[in-house]
Amino acid sequence: MPETHELETIEIKLLLEGIFRYYGFDFRNYALASLKRRIWNTIRSEQLTTVSALQDKLLHDPAYLDRFLLDVSVNVTAMFRDPTFYLSFRNKVVPMLRTYPFIRIWHAGCSTGEEVYSMAILLQEEGLYDRCRIYATDMNELVLKTAKNGIFALKAMQEYTQLYHQAGGKKAFSEYYTAAYENAIFRSSLKENIVFAHHNLATDTSFNEFNVILCRNVLIYFNSHLQARVHKLFYESLAMFGVLGLGHQESLNFTPYEKHYEAIERSDKLYRRVK
Amino acid sequence: MKNTMKQLKGVINSTAELNKKNFEIVVVGTSLGGLQALTVLLADLPQSFPLPVVIVQHRHKSSRDRLTDFLQQQTSLQITEAEDKEPIAPGRVYLAPADYHLLIESPWEWEQSVSENDFTEWGRLPVEPIDNSNSSILSRGTPTFALSTEGPVCYARPSIDVLFESAADAFGEKAIGIILTGANCDGSEGLAKIKAEGGLTFVEEPASALCRTMPASAIANVEVDWILPLSKIVPCLVKLLRIKN
Numbered sequence: 304m305p306e307t308h309e310l311e312t313i314e315i316k317l318l319l320e321g322i323f324r325y326y327g328f329d330f331r332n333y334a335l336a337s338l339k340r341r342i343w344n345t346i347r348s349e350q351l352t353t354v355s356a357l358q359d360k361l362l363h364d365p366a367y368l369d370r371f372l373l374d375v376s377v378n379v380t381a382m383f384r385d386p387t388f389y390l391s392f393r394n395k396v397v398p399m400l401r402t403y404p405f406i407r408i409w410h411a412g413c414s415t416g417e418e419v420y421s422m423a424i425l426l427q428e429e430g431l432y433d434r435c436r437i438y439a440t441d442m443n444e445l446v447l448k449t450a451k452n453g454i455f456a457l458k459a460m461q462e463y464t465q466l467y468h469q470a471g472g473k474k475a476f477s478e479y480y481t482a483a484y485e486n487a488i489f490r491s492s493l494k495e496n497i498v499f500a501h502h503n504l505a506t507d508t509s510f511n512e513f514n515v516i517l518c519r520n521v522l523i524y525f526n527s528h529l530q531a532r533v534h535k536l537f538y539e540s541l542a543m544f545g546v547l548g549l550g551h552q553e554s555l556n557f558t559p560y561e562k563h564y565e566a567i568e569r570s571d572k573l574y575r576r577v578k
Numbered sequence: 579m580k581n582t583m584k585q586l587k588g589v590i591n592s593t594a595e596l597n598k599k600n601f602e603i604v605v606v607g608t609s610l611g612g613l614q615a616l617t618v619l620l621a622d623l624p625q626s627f628p629l630p631v632v633i634v635q636h637r638h639k640s641s642r643d644r645l646t647d648f649l650q651q652q653t654s655l656q657i658t659e660a661e662d663k664e665p666i667a668p669g670r671v672y673l674a675p676a677d678y679h680l681l682i683e684s685p686w687e688w689e690q691s692v693s694e695n696d697f698t699e700w701g702r703l704p705v706e707p708i709d710n711s712n713s714s715i716l717s718r719g720t721p722t723f724a725l726s727t728e729g730p731v732c733y734a735r736p737s738i739d740v741l742f743e744s745a746a747d748a749f750g751e752k753a754i755g756i757i758l759t760g761a762n763c764d765g766s767e768g769l770a771k772i773k774a775e776g777g778l779t780f781v782e783e784p785a786s787a788l789c790r791t792m793p794a795s796a797i798a799n800v801e802v803d804w805i806l807p808l809s810k811i812v813p814c815l816v817k818l819l820r821i822k823n
Contacts, residue, residue: 520727523725
């Protein structure tokens with residue numbers, strides 16, 4: 304390994320250690336390749352030149368922390384992202400959920416909430432929503448605020464409408480929101496049973512037992528140690544036969560909990576806890 | 579200095595130098611026209627090809643398994659879409675999945691993982707002095723894939739630059755980068771990084787490429803080692819790596 308890399312690695316390690324010790328946000332076990340990329344993007348946008356300079360700014364300017372958290376966490380999401388996931392959920396998970404009197408769902412790492420509202424729409428259409436409580440969590444207060452508002456850019460609705468129908472949507476998608484200027488304001492009935500809360504998968508523990516845990520395209524940002532921690536957390540938080548939904552290119556294959564689940568729909572990364 | 583096929587012989591005589599590098603990975607980037615180009619490239623790869631080949635082909639976000647199935651017909655090497663945390667195996671071909679960036683996680687690991695206690699009681703720090711006897715903070719592990727849904731780079735997700743930069747970072751001079759036909763300038767930055775780390779760089783000859791923009795952009799941006807017509811790229815690589823069929 305070249306020396307410049309070794310120095311960079313040391314600087315990044317110091318930066319992450321500093322953020323953790325001073326602010327409590329633990330990025331130390333994030334997947335390094337993409338984290339490094341985001342750190343360097345941040346350094347450039349702050350017109351700095353070294354990781355150490357960013358560390359200086361972060362530790363001495365607490366007001367900057369929120370922006371940094373937004374920059375280094377990835378908050379790219381969409382309603383009905385991977386529509387076949389929602390279709391499979393509708394066809395294969397919903398029938399099972401119908402047998403439950405009360406359904407607790409944890410959406411971990413919900414970001415700005417698009418996928419939480421997608422799930423709420425699906426559950427309303429299936430007549431299950433009144434029996435559900437969705438706990439939507441993220442480590443970032445700013446994105447949670449957006450999620451709570453339930454207001455998204457109007458220009459995205461055309462794409463979302465398509466995805467909604469591919470996902471097995473039963474109505475006109477526009478019934479779910481009111482257009483106002485550039486915004487689509489989603490019906491407040493969708494958030495009646497959603498609890499938005501702060502939770503950090505890297506440092507916090509479980510807070511309930513759930514029938515469904517959704518965590519899509521979040522674990523890809525963690526290294527295998529942290530993934531193992533979170534999988535333990537999910538396993539211990541899932542009721543027997545509870546459902547775990549992951550992102551399209553994620554799987555349980557390289558994790559210690561592989562044997563504790565069976566696939567409900569392998570290609571859509573829906574699993575059921577079986578022991 | 580750009581090498582041509584005529585100079586190949588002379589270079590091969592000095593491949594002892596190249597062989598010392600023990601190349602460990604080949605990364606390939608292509609966009610418009612890539613399907614045809616990859617058909618040729620993959621068909622040329624011998625079954626004994628010893629390195630992992632990782633490909634970014636710009637693709638629509640809803641294109642799922644069809645691309646893999648199609649490309650699999652062109653080669654006897656096994657082709658799969660890379661999954662998150664999947665260990666990278668030699669002699670395999672990996673394709674960046676639609677709508678994700680594909681990165682390579684360095685085989686160099688942090689000194690140790692953080693223990694379970696550190697997670698839950700993060701205020702608690704070790705009282706004992708830290709043992710420095712194991713002086714190197716880095717140890718060599720297995721390279722793995724990592725995925726990301728960050729925004730598009732050069733309008734593309736997967737982006738060639740993202741893959742190439744992470745390959746340069748993870749493998750340094752042991753990486754080989756290849757840019758094929760395409761209609762934008764994605765890949766130029768990444769190829770430059772591979773070159774800067776001492777890796778080997780190939781670009782498809784723009785004149786004979788289906789779309790010259792991407793190869794031309796790479797050549798303008800990087801002092802490329804080899805500029806070759808598509809059909810000569812793998813044969814040249816095979817010679818350089820001294821692969822026996």
